[in-house]
Every structure is written in structure tokens, then in C-alpha cells.
Amino acid sequence: MKPGIWQRIGFYAIVIVIVTQAVFPFYYAILTSLEDGQALFEVNYLPKALNLTNYRAMLAEGVFGKQMLNSVFVASVVVVVSLFLAVTAAFALSRIRFRGRGLLLLTVLSVSMFPQIAVLSGLFEVIRFFGLFNSLWSLVFSYMIFTLPFTVWVLTTFMRNLPVEIEEAAIMDGASSLTIIRRVFLPLMWPAMVTTGLLAFIHAWNEFLFALTFTSTDSQRTVPVAIALVSGRSEFEIPWGNIMAASVIVTLPLVALVLIFQRRIVSGLTAGAVKG
Amino acid sequence: MATVELINVSKSFGSVEVLRDINLSLEKGKFVVFVGPSGCGKSTLLRMIAGLEDITSGELRIDGQPMNEVLPAKRGIAMVFQSYALYPHMTVFENMSFGLEQAKLSKPEIEARVQDAAKMLQIEGLLDRKPKQLSGGQRQRVAIGRAITRDPRVFLFDEPLSNLDAALRVDTRLEIAALSERLPDTTMIYVTHDQVEAMTLADRIVVLNGGIVEQVGSPMDLYESPASEFVAGFIGSPRMNFLKGGVAEAHGAATYGIRPEHIALSDERGDWSGRVVLTERLGSDTFVHVEVKGVGPVNVRVEGRADFASGETVYLSPDPASVHLFDPQGRPVVRSVTP
Amino acid sequence: MAGKTAQSRLSRNRTRSAWLFLAPMLVTLFVVAAWPLGRTVWFSFTDASLDLISQARWVGIRNYLEWVDWGDGTGQYYGLLADPRWWRSVWNTVRFAVVSVSFETLFGLVIALVLNQSFRGRGLVRAAVLIPWAIPTIVSAKMWAWMMHDQFGILNDMFMRLGLISEPVAWTASPDTAMIAILIVDIWKTTPFMALLILAGLQMVPQDIYEAAKLDGVPPTRVFRKITLPLIMPAVLVAVVFRALDALRVFDIVYVLTPNTDATRTMSVYARENLFDFDQFAYGSAASTLLFLVIALITISFILATRMDLEGNTT
Ligand SMILES: Nc1ncnc2c1ncn2[C@@H]1O[C@H](COP(=O)(O)OP(=O)(O)OP(=O)(O)O)[C@@H](O)[C@H]1O
Ligand SMILES: [Mg+2]
Numbered sequence: 001m002k003p004g005i006w007q008r009i010g011f012y013a014i015v016i017v018i019v020t021q022a023v024f025p026f027y028y029a030i031l032t033s034l035e036d037g038q039a040l041f042e043v044n045y046l047p048k049a050l051n052l053t054n055y056r057a058m059l060a061e062g063v064f065g066k067q068m069l070n071s072v073f074v075a076s077v078v079v080v081v082s083l084f085l086a087v088t089a090a091f092a093l094s095r096i097r098f099r100g101r102g103l104l105l106l107t108v109l110s111v112s113m114f115p116q117i118a119v120l121s122g123l124f125e126v127i128r129f130f131g132l133f134n135s136l137w138s139l140v141f142s143y144m145i146f147t148l149p150f151t152v153w154v155l156t157t158f159m160r161n162l163p164v165e166i167e168e169a170a171i172m173d174g175a176s177s178l179t180i181i182r183r184v185f186l187p188l189m190w191p192a193m194v195t196t197g198l199l200a201f202i203h204a205w206n207e208f209l210f211a212l213t214f215t216s217t218d219s220q221r222t223v224p225v226a227i228a229l230v231s232g233r234s235e236f237e238i239p240w241g242n243i244m245a246a247s248v249i250v251t252l253p254l255v256a257l258v259l260i261f262q263r264r265i266v267s268g269l270t271a272g273a274v275k276g
Numbered sequence: 277m278a279t280v281e282l283i284n285v286s287k288s289f290g291s292v293e294v295l296r297d298i299n300l301s302l303e304k305g306k307f308v309v310f311v312g313p314s315g316c317g318k319s320t321l322l323r324m325i326a327g328l329e330d331i332t333s334g335e336l337r338i339d340g341q342p343m344n345e346v347l348p349a350k351r352g353i354a355m356v357f358q359s360y361a362l363y364p365h366m367t368v369f370e371n372m373s374f375g376l377e378q379a380k381l382s383k384p385e386i387e388a389r390v391q392d393a394a395k396m397l398q399i400e401g402l403l404d405r406k407p408k409q410l411s412g413g414q415r416q417r418v419a420i421g422r423a424i425t426r427d428p429r430v431f432l433f434d435e436p437l438s439n440l441d442a443a444l445r446v447d448t449r450l451e452i453a454a455l456s457e458r459l460p461d462t463t464m465i466y467v468t469h470d471q472v473e474a475m476t477l478a479d480r481i482v483v484l485n486g487g488i489v490e491q492v493g494s495p496m497d498l499y500e501s502p503a504s505e506f507v508a509g510f511i512g513s514p515r516m517n518f519l520k521g522g523v524a525e526a527h528g529a530a531t532y533g534i535r536p537e538h539i540a541l542s543d544e545r546g547d548w549s550g551r552v553v554l555t556e557r558l559g560s561d562t563f564v565h566v567e568v569k570g571v572g573p574v575n576v577r578v579e580g581r582a583d584f585a586s587g588e589t590v591y592l593s594p595d596p597a598s599v600h601l602f603d604p605q606g607r608p609v610v611r612s613v614t615p
Numbered sequence: 616m617a618g619k620t621a622q623s624r625l626s627r628n629r630t631r632s633a634w635l636f637l638a639p640m641l642v643t644l645f646v647v648a649a650w651p652l653g654r655t656v657w658f659s660f661t662d663a664s665l666d667l668i669s670q671a672r673w674v675g676i677r678n679y680l681e682w683v684d685w686g687d688g689t690g691q692y693y694g695l696l697a698d699p700r701w702w703r704s705v706w707n708t709v710r711f712a713v714v715s716v717s718f719e720t721l722f723g724l725v726i727a728l729v730l731n732q733s734f735r736g737r738g739l740v741r742a743a744v745l746i747p748w749a750i751p752t753i754v755s756a757k758m759w760a761w762m763m764h765d766q767f768g769i770l771n772d773m774f775m776r777l778g779l780i781s782e783p784v785a786w787t788a789s790p791d792t793a794m795i796a797i798l799i800v801d802i803w804k805t806t807p808f809m810a811l812l813i814l815a816g817l818q819m820v821p822q823d824i825y826e827a828a829k830l831d832g833v834p835p836t837r838v839f840r841k842i843t844l845p846l847i848m849p850a851v852l853v854a855v856v857f858r859a860l861d862a863l864r865v866f867d868i869v870y871v872l873t874p875n876t877d878a879t880r881t882m883s884v885y886a887r888e889n890l891f892d893f894d895q896f897a898y899g900s901a902a903s904t905l906l907f908l909v910i911a912l913i914t915i916s917f918i919l920a921t922r923m924d925l926e927g928n929t930t
Contacts, residue, residue, distance in 0.1 A: 011732070018726055019743045021803065026746055028769060029758045043772040085643060088636035096633040104637070106918070111648045113914045115864035117883040118907035121658050121890055121900045122651025125668050145647045148640060165361035168328050171625075173375030173426075174349030177632040183374070187365040206751035208867040209883075213891060224753035228871045240761050247754040258749035259742050266811055330623040345624045 033244035040241050054245035063218050064246065071222040074139045075204040079197045082147040090155035091181050095167065112149035116209050119145065127214055138214040143207060147200040154268060158192035159185065195268035198261055202254060223250045279304040279463045280325065280430055285334030287320055294320055295487045307456045307464045311474040312484035318467045322432050325465065326355050338430065354423035355432040358439065360415045362407040369403040372422045393424040413444045433466040437473065453477055471511055483507050505606035508533050514563060517574050529601035529609040536563060536577040538598035546591025552584045566590060658900035665896045678901040695901045703877050704885040711881060712862035718802045720855055723809025731817045748807040756871040759800045763787055790878035797868055797879055809854055816850025856917050863910055882906045
């Protein structure tokens with residue numbers, strides 16, 4: 001049974017609608033970011049100007065560069081720390097039988113369901129106690145609440161599927177648990193590490209609530225907060241061109257990452273959720 | 277002196293007892309094969325000797341020293357896994373040297389040992405490759421090589437041939453036999469459910485069934501004087517014919533056993549007469565399945581080529597000296613009379 | 616010696632190293648999750664204020680509910696449970712969660728079904744679909760805010776050209792449309808996630824089932840209803856629950872896209888404004904605690920209902 005011509009046209013119409021709705025807003029943001037002055041306030045569907053004024057304005061403003069660095073710093077450190085903590089934990093949870101393992105895994109998983117707002121006041125106190133308020137470390141620290149459970153969960157699922165015999169061979173070879181992790185499992189886990197690392201990076205890069213709450217000065221802010229807080233002197237002076245330029249700058253690296261690691265990300269997301 | 281001794285060893289997973297009161301004494305330098313049907317506990321027993329499974333009760337000794345509490349790497353044993361379990365990201369050389377490195381041997385020492393083992397197994401040319409770039413047979417050699425470098429007192433194999441194709445399996449079997457010749461002081465313990473491997477390789481066979489040891493003996497012991505109906509059926513290919521009813525009762529037993537190779541077939545006269553149901557021609561031998569009146573189906577081996585049509589009447593004469601009789605519990609009743 | 620398990624040194628070593636390996640993660644999770652959660656709950660029973668957190672004193676359930684007697688025989692209930700603004704934000708949150716998750720499931724299913732077909736350019740389409748997911752929430756909110764701008768927005772322009780509206784709409788500012796604006800952005804941003812999860816479920820359906828159905832001449836719509844849908848239901852369900860939990864704690868979009876009004880304020884927004892903007896730290900903690908309770912209940916019942924196989928014994 002071959003699909004008829006109308007069915008084919010219908011199908012491709014749906015495909016076109018799907019693609020258009022997905023890319024149009026980003027396309028339009030790029031378009032806007034390249035417009036200046038009066039052109040900004042005319043509705044254009046196709047690129048009309050190629051004006052880098054907005055980008056120059058954003059980058060010339062030193063603090064935006066600093067905020068970009070803040071975001072990069074926070075997200076990278078979060079990835080490194082959570083992977084580091086998660087690898088050993090995942091080894092224990094997937095490879096060693098001990099009482100309470102199921103319950104522990106359940107607890108870890110349930111932490112990833114915590115609404116961030118529920119810990120906000122308690123976390124605020126902890127962060128002030130450690131003197132981390134308005135420091136980037138407050139973000140590195142607080143982001144563990146969502147990156148860690150997720151990373152542990154995905155790496156545990158992945159490690160569980162590594163062949164038992166390889167580990168037993170290493171035990172026979174006299175390797176300690178730490179050596180097994182370092183020399184045998186880690187090299188086999190790069191795919192999973194890349195995936196979870198990437199997802200943790202994206203998550204940390206996009207986070208807003210903690211970043212808004214635990215930092216208070218422009219130079220300590222991450223980009224999402226900076227973009228959210230850009231405002232003009234009045235409703236009519238909001239610098240939309242600049243906002244769009246900043247938006248494009250923070251989004252491009254992510255879109256690039258996502259497109260390059262498409263498959264990895266898809267498998268990571270589904271491993272995190274579907275495997276139950 | 278015995279190198280490996282198991283004394284009243286039992287093993288339970290949770291509340292399920294999979295091995296019960298195993299007592300074995302395996303002599304130094306011998307090739308011992310654990311054989312038995314799937315799920316009988318062979319691997320579990322081997323893994324307890326290796327130290328990969330806890331011993332629930334009883335004691336394991338190697339060279340007289342208790343081993344229950346000794347870490348696997350310190351027991352002086354090496355193991356070849358069914359799936360080879362090579363480290364996929366390491367080269368052959370690294371695979372073979374990893375254990376020595378853990379044992380903190382010096383670089384030149386490691387190098388020398390790996391080279392020796394590689395030479396012995398003729399894999400010197402493969403040392404820089406990754407396992408992915410090797411054939412099944414080559415991986416098998418590397419796995420064995422990795423075990424050899426550790427210079428173990430006891431060598432453990434868990435169904436090492438089951439992932440190889442038929443031709444390679446025979447070659448590798450011969451090589452393992454040769455290897456054990458070359459390492460006269462090393463005890464080999466080999467797990468398989470293939471009785472041909474057991475018969476050809478073993479100095480001693482341990483037949484396991486349902487978590488207990490059915491019989492221990494040399495291959496020919498087991499073939500000639502099986503201690504139970506189970507062993508009689510398990511050892512020998514094709515299977516021994518087991519006949520119930522009148523024939524058995526006439527000898528005062530519940531089961532009458534006779535191997536296909538111990539029955540003479542003639543088209544003129546014999547003790548039993550029956551009709552040919554099926555013939556299997558292997559070239560060197562022919563197996564004739566005969567439905568014997570009042571006795572049941574009997575499989576007979578004829579040397580060389582034999583042509584019988586289905587339905588043809590033939591006569592069978594079992595060799596009285598090779599008859600095995602068993603009681604209802606499967607224990608031998610009267611040892612078949614030796615000629 | 617039934618029941619007693621003799622553990623060898625290897626097992627004991629391994630159990631010990633298990634706890635050693637888990638310790639750093641557990642300590643971290645304790646400090647960032649368990650302890651703060653406990654403190655939040657504690658604050659909700661105190662009179663804590665932002666600057667005097669450490670001097671918080673126990674006040675019972677006053678933040679939740681309190682009867683204030685005016686001395687003349689009349690009185691009034693105070694506290695979170697008597698606050699119409701709170702109930703309004705609960706209603707906003709629930710409405711948001713139900714509508715957004717429903718649409719996301721529907722659209723996600725459509726996109727997943729399309730991506731499950733093999734056609735030329737499928738890889739590109741999948742890449743395109745992922746883009747909204749990759750864009751930070753704040754950025755998508757801003758992008759859409761600009762597109763929905765009442766004067767210069769392209770959305771008004773489009774709709775006017777198509778004759779759907781006769782005059783520009785202040786999408787984000789007007790109370791009538793603000794929630795719709797939020798829903799549009801959230802659905803746009805999150806549908807890809809849903810589509811991916813459902814697609815994963817679809818790809819686990821063995822192809823020969825479809826071939827068998829084709830040979831039997833079962834019409835496609837029936838195949839979908841009777842075969843595909845039941846088989847992917849578990850995957851869809853998991854995705855729906857994950858998304859619903861996410862939707863119930865929504866904050867970013869609401870905070871950035873619309874002015875803080877009764878029309879859109881959600882539980883998270885309500886809690887945060889009390890915590891940090893109104894200096895009602897204890898009161899905000901009470902709101903946080905209630906939100907946590909709601910989500911915890913849903914999570915627990917979900918885990919019990921599906922009896923998730925956490926040990927991984929059956930896989
Ligand atoms: N980790 C375990 N937990 C529970 N039961 C187990 C475990 N390992 C093995 N068993 C059970 O112990 C019994 C013996 O298993 P074992 O692997 O030793 O059999 P085997 O003789 O090697 O079989 P095969 O020839 O199939 O490899 C089986 O019934 C098996 O189900
Ligand atoms: Mg086995």
C-alpha cells in the first residue's frame with residue numbers, strides 16, 4: 001500500500017509546520033539582533049540589514065563579557081564536580097551489592113524532583129553561613145542539587161550495563177575498586193560522561209532562580225539573569241536590539257553543542273527518564 | 277600433595293542452596309574438568325575457588341592454606357572467562373601486563389613475562405592491537421596469555437570455547453591440552469557442559485548435578501563404571517540407551533543401560549528383533565534407531581557405512597559385559613560382569 | 616546456617632568501599648538538599664525574617680493559619696491557607712500545568728510520530744526540533760516577549776495580516792492574554808523534550824508488529840489506536856509525570872515574561888516574592904513547604920504506582 005499523493009503532501013506540510021515553528025523564533029531573534037535604529041521597529045520577515053551595532057554594544061560593555069565568563073565558569077565547574085562525585089557513587093550503586101541500595105537510589109532520584117523553591121530559604125541560610133553569598137561558588141554549590149542526582153542516575157544505568165566479567169577480570173588481576181574505576185571503567189564510560197556532562201552543562205548554563213537569588217551585583221551575575229534584568233528607563237526604551245544580540249550570543253554555543261551531539265543528548269535524556 | 281581442596285563447601289544465594297557439601301581434592305598439576313548440565317553450579321563452584329563468590333560454609337584450601345578469606349588476586353590463581361573479558365580500551369600488551377602492574381612488578385620483569393607468554397601462544401605480532409582488531413580465536417589466546425603471565429598455581433577456565441566456531445573449538449582444545457603439558461606444575465580446572473571436551477581434556481572429571489558431586493574419576497572410569505544413571509547418561513556420545521520394563525526386570529533392576537557402541541547389529545539373528553525407524557550417517561559411523569518389540573527404542577552404532585531402509589527388520593545383540601543396571605534411585609545394582 | 620551469610624574479605628572490602636564512594640555524593644546532597652529542605656520547613660513554623668534568620672523563634676502554625684480575634688466577638692483567619700492570593704497562585708499553577716502538559720503531550724506525540732517515519736531530511740528535522748529545547752528559558756521568554764510586543768511584535772503583525780485579530784493585542788501585559796502567552800512559550804520550548812521521550816518509546820515497538828498488522832490488512836488509524844498507543848503508553852506516562860512535576864514548579868517564564876499580577880502568579884513566584892521581596896521569610900517558607908508537599912505526594916504515588924525497578928534486577 002503506497003501512500004497517495006495527497007497523503008504525501010499532507011505529511012510534508014506537517015513537517016514544514018514543525019520545522020518552521022521550531023526555528024522561527026530563533027531566526028527572528030537573529031534577524032532583530034542585526035537591525036538597528038528605525039529598522040528595529042519595523043516588522044520584517046526577511047533579513048533587511050546586516051548591522052553589528054548591537055553586538056558591538058553588548059561586547060563593548062565590559063560587564064557582559066564578565067557575565068559570559070561567569071556562566072562558562074559556573075557551568076564548567078559544575079560539570080567537573082558533579083561528574084567526579086557521580087562516577088564513584090554510580091560505581092557503588094551499580095556494581096556493589098549492599099543493603100539499602102535500592103532505597104538509596106530512590107532517595108537520590110527523588111532529590112531530582114525537588115522543587116528548587118522548596119530549598120531556597122534553607123539554602124540561602126547555608127550559603128550565607130559559608131560566606132558564599134554573591135559569589136560564583138554559591139551557584140556551583142547550589143546547582144549540585146539538580147546536576148548530581150541526574151548524573152548519578154544516568155551513570156548508574158550505564159555502568160550497570162557494562163559487562164560484569166571485565167570487572168571480575170580486573171579483580172582477579174588484583175585491581176582495587178578505585179583502580180577498576182580509574183583504569184577500566186572510566187575509559188569505557190566516555191560516551192555516558194560526555195552526554196551527562198553536556199546535559200549538566202546546559203542545565204547549569206540556563207539556571208535562573210538560584211542565580212537570581214544568590215548573586216546581587218552585576219559583575220557576579222550569570223548571563224540568563226543579566227538578560228532577564230536588562231531594562232530601559234521606560235517601557236519604550238527597552239533595548240530590544242541589545243537583548244536579542246545577547247540572547248543570540250548565549251544561545252549559539254548551546255545550539256551548536258546540541259546539534260553536534262544530537263544523538264548523545266537524545267540518548268542521555270531518554271536514559272534519564274524512560275529507563276525506570 | 278593436593279593443591280586444591282574443598283571441604284564441606286556449600287553455597288546459597290539468599291535462601292536457595294545451589295551447592296551442597298562439596299568435598300573435593302584436586303591434585304597438583306592435574307587437568308580437572310567440572311562437567312554437568314546447565315545450572316548445576318559449575319560456574320559457581322569455579323568462582324568460589326577464584327574468590328569471586330563468597331563461600332557460604334565449608335573451607336577452601338590451596339596448597340594446604342585456607343583461602344576463604346584471601347583476596348582473589350592473592351590466591352595464586354588465574355582465570356579465563358567465557359567472554360574473554362579483555363579490557364576493550366587496552367592493547368594486547370596492556371591487557372597482559374595490567375595484573376603484573378597491579379602486583380608492582382618491575383618494568384623489565386613485566387616486559388619479559390609478557391613476551392614469554394606471547395611467544396608461547398604465538399601472539400607476539402598482536403601485542404599492539406586492541407581486542408576489537410582480533411578474531412575470536414586470537415582473543416581467546418590473549419585471554420589465556422593474560423592468565424599465563426600471572427604464573428598461577430591454579431588455572432581456571434569457564435567454558436572458554438563456547439564462543440568459538442566448531443573448527444576453531446577443536447584447534448583451541450588441542451592447544452589447551454598442549455598448554456597443560458607445558459605447565460606440568462599448574463593445576464587446571466576447566467568448566468564445560470560439553471562431555472566431549474571433558475573426555476578429551478581431563479585427567480579427572482568431576483560430574484556435578486543439581487548442586488552435588490555425582491562422581492569423580494578418570495574419563496575411562498566414568499565411561500566404564502558410572503556411579504549413577506545420571507553419569508551413565510551424561511558421559512558418552514551418543515547417549516546410553518536406557519530401557520525400562522521387562523528387560524530391566526529380568527535382571528532385577530529398574531533400568532537397563534547399554535551404549536550404542538556395545539550392541540551388535542545383524543540382519544539374520546540376534547537377541548532382540550526390531551524395525552529400523554531412522555538411520556543417521558556420519559561417514560565414519562552410522563547410527564541406527566531401532567524400535568525393538570517389547571523393549572523400546574534402541575540406538576545402535578555401526579562402524580563405517582550401513583544402509584537400512586526404514587521399516588526393515590534387524591536383529592540386535594547387546595554385549596552382556598557392557599550392560600549397566602540401575603535401581604529406581606539411579607544407583608548401580610550389579611556391576612556389569614567383567615569379561 | 617540458614618539466614619546467616621558468611622561474608623568474605625572481598626565482599627566486606629567492597630561493601631566498605633561502596634560507602635566510601637557514596638560518601639562525598641551523600642554529604643553534598645545532604646548539604647544542598649536535605650538540610651535546606653529541613654530548614655525551610657522549620658522556618659515555616661517560625662517568625663524568621665530575611666535579616667534575622669538566626670533569631671527565628673517557633674510560632675506554631677501561624678504562618679499557615681491563624682484565627683485573630685478582634686475582641687468584639689468577631690475575628691478573621693490569617694495565614695497562607697486563608698490568603699486568596701495564595702489560592703489564586705495555586706489555581707494558576709495547576710491550570711498552567713494541566714494545559715501545558717496536555718498540549719505538549721499532544722504536539723509531542725505528533726512530532727514523535729513524524730520523526731518515527733523514515734523520510735528524506737529526517738535528521739535535519741530532528742535537529743531543528745531540538746532547537747527550542749536548547750535555548751535557555753530566559754532567552755526564549757525574551758525572544759517571545761519581543762515577538763509578542765504589542766506595538767512592534769511580529770505576532771500581532773502576522774495575526775492582523777491573516778485577519779485573526781483586528782487590533783494589536785498586548786499579549787504579555789493584558790491580564791486576559793498573559794497566561795496564554797506563558798503557555799505558548801512553555802509549550803513551544805518543552806514540546807521537543809516530550810517528543811524525544813515519546814520517540815524513544817516508539818522506537819522500542821518492534822517493527823514486525825507493524826508488518827504483521829499490514830499483512831492482516833488492519834487500517835493505519837486502528838493500528839495506531841490498538842497497537843502503537845498501548846505500547847508507548849508507559850513511555851508517555853513517564854514523560855507526562857516528569858513534565859507535570861516540572862510544570863508545577865514553574866518560575867522563570869512567569870517571572871520574566873509577564874508583570875507580576877494575579878493573572879499569572881504561580882506558587883513558586885508567590886513563594887519567592889514573599890521570601891525576598893516582601894521580607895516575609897517565614898511566610899514564604901510556608902508556601903515553599905506546601906509546594907514541596909504537593910510535588911512529593913505526586914512523586915511518591917507515581918513511584919508506588921509504577922513500582923519502578925530501582926535495583927535494575929529485571930533488566
Ligand atoms: N548471583 C546469583 N544469584 C542467584 N542465583 C544464582 C546466581 N548465580 C547463579 N545462580 C543460580 O545458581 C545455579 C548455578 O548456577 P551456575 O552459573 O553455577 O550454573 P552452571 O552450571 O555454570 O550453568 P551453565 O552451564 O548454564 O553455565 C543456577 O540455578 C543459577 O540460577
Ligand atoms: Mg556457567
